[in-house]
Amino acid sequence: MRLLSDIGQFLLMLKGMFKRPEKASMYWKELMHQCVEIGIGSLGIVAIISVFIGAVSTIQTAYQLVSPLIPLTTIAQIVRDTVILEFAPTLVCIVLAGVAGSRIASELGNMRVSEQIDALEIMGINTKTYLILPKIAAAMLMIPLLVIIAMALGIWGGRLAGTAAGIISPNIFDKGLAADFLPYNVFFALVKGYVFSFIISSVPAYYGYYVRGGALEIGRASTKAVVVSCVLILFADYILSALLL
Amino acid sequence: MIEVKNIQKKFGDKVVIENVSAEMKPGQCNLIIGASGSGKTVLMKCMVGLLTPDQGEICYHGDNFFSMNQEQRTNIRKEIGMLFQGSALFDSLTVEQNIMFPLDMFTTDSAPQKLKRVNEVLERVNLKDVNRKFPAELSGGMKKRVALARAVVLNPKYLFCDEPNSGLDPQTSLVIDKLIQELTVEFNITTVVNTHDMNSVMETGDYILYMYQGKKEWEGTRKDIIFSKNQLLNDFIFASEFLKDAKDMRMLEETGKMPNVRNMDDMTRS
Numbered sequence: 001m002r003l004l005s006d007i008g009q010f011l012l013m014l015k016g017m018f019k020r021p022e023k024a025s026m027y028w029k030e031l032m033h034q035c036v037e038i039g040i041g042s043l044g045i046v047a048i049i050s051v052f053i054g055a056v057s058t059i060q061t062a063y064q065l066v067s068p069l070i071p072l073t074t075i076a077q078i079v080r081d082t083v084i085l086e087f088a089p090t091l092v093c094i095v096l097a098g099v100a101g102s103r104i105a106s107e108l109g110n111m112r113v114s115e116q117i118d119a120l121e122i123m124g125i126n127t128k129t130y131l132i133l134p135k136i137a138a139a140m141l142m143i144p145l146l147v148i149i150a151m152a153l154g155i156w157g158g159r160l161a162g163t164a165a166g167i168i169s170p171n172i173f174d175k176g177l178a179a180d181f182l183p184y185n186v187f188f189a190l191v192k193g194y195v196f197s198f199i200i201s202s203v204p205a206y207y208g209y210y211v212r213g214g215a216l217e218i219g220r221a222s223t224k225a226v227v228v229s230c231v232l233i234l235f236a237d238y239i240l241s242a243l244l245l
Numbered sequence: 246m247i248e249v250k251n252i253q254k255k256f257g258d259k260v261v262i263e264n265v266s267a268e269m270k271p272g273q274c275n276l277i278i279g280a281s282g283s284g285k286t287v288l289m290k291c292m293v294g295l296l297t298p299d300q301g302e303i304c305y306h307g308d309n310f311f312s313m314n315q316e317q318r319t320n321i322r323k324e325i326g327m328l329f330q331g332s333a334l335f336d337s338l339t340v341e342q343n344i345m346f347p348l349d350m351f352t353t354d355s356a357p358q359k360l361k362r363v364n365e366v367l368e369r370v371n372l373k374d375v376n377r378k379f380p381a382e383l384s385g386g387m388k389k390r391v392a393l394a395r396a397v398v399l400n401p402k403y404l405f406c407d408e409p410n411s412g413l414d415p416q417t418s419l420v421i422d423k424l425i426q427e428l429t430v431e432f433n434i435t436t437v438v439n440t441h442d443m444n445s446v447m448e449t450g451d452y453i454l455y456m457y458q459g460k461k462e463w464e465g466t467r468k469d470i471i472f473s474k475n476q477l478l479n480d481f482i483f484a485s486e487f488l489k490d491a492k493d494m495r496m497l498e499e500t501g502k503m504p505n506v507r508n509m510d511d512m513t514r515s
Binding site for chain 2: 019022023026110114115116118119121122123124125
């Protein structure tokens, strides 16, 4: 019953976002602000995770491929496909659910508890449109870009680790990267990026916007937002893989 | 003018406001007083449309707010300024940006015009050199004054203040009360103040609505309070011996008679 009520309220929140903005320039400013917060603000952690995930996957793949019959280029192919298909979109988005999602939930929760949302409502501003829509739009603009950056950095990290550990030379790695490359995989990763970015922004926005109580409830809402977002990302990952691959 | 007509509000089975009616006129401070939990904040939230009453009407210039469409409601809200109990300043914005926010959102003024208006209202609330400060860097009284400046920056017709003195020392409370009173008269604003600060009641209450357990128990002016025989009101307003004495003294000034023996004895002793 509680789940149905949450889904209903979530859908009403999404519906309530689509109202005519009071002043387009203010919404544009807020959208740009959110792009910086979500995109640039998460760039550092995305870069670090991507490089190390790529590096680790190269070393572990090489560790498992012990047969002399398997060419070394296969390592690069496996690293490329796992990074593009899974690590860059899914792992990065799970991390972003923690970074950006908790920030969205706690920001909105704090605004709710300290009556800042009420103050905006009293001014005649549609708070769902002004506060939630730019966050979702910014996430859907920036997170797919972060996924692309994560793909590039992940593969680069794998190449770097392979070379540094003496597992595979850069030339062979590059040759493996180009072999049997399917552009559809990138398309699939971007589809996942868009779906996950919607989850990462809308779910925490819902928990933050409707928080009741004080500081403790903001913390709880933030944690719940991250947990639910992660579960939904994994569920969506399975559904998309089953449908599109 | 704001007319409150037979407002009723329930949360679940609990009736929080029961058939409250009142008329709040422009150019005067209309106070809603009552103990904690008496329903005054809920009534104010109904008045500004943050809560929808189960029954009754809130009329702005004769038009029921809850019968209006979204656009009409938005237009009324543009005429409302509100000072919240916790100030509700936007944490991420400076004082200047906070006050400029309604101007940015609802006017087409140029940047210098907006800045001029911000400085005007800041000066009006006696604040200087705080433009670049963030709310976290301000004292409680300064936050209230910034919030008041933001509430009046668009020259509202209606000003709502939810416990403007909560958490402030008596001297700062007086400054805030005086500011609210001056702005009300100066711009002929219909001001509605939720308070349980007795200084505010006696200093600024042009019209006072006393609520008790969700019902309107008494209404009148601050002068009427002195002569009121309503026991619940007297117990609430003049709760301490000191305030009871103050009431007796005021009554003596007004009528030349002492109201009861208790005070005569006290005064004789002193």
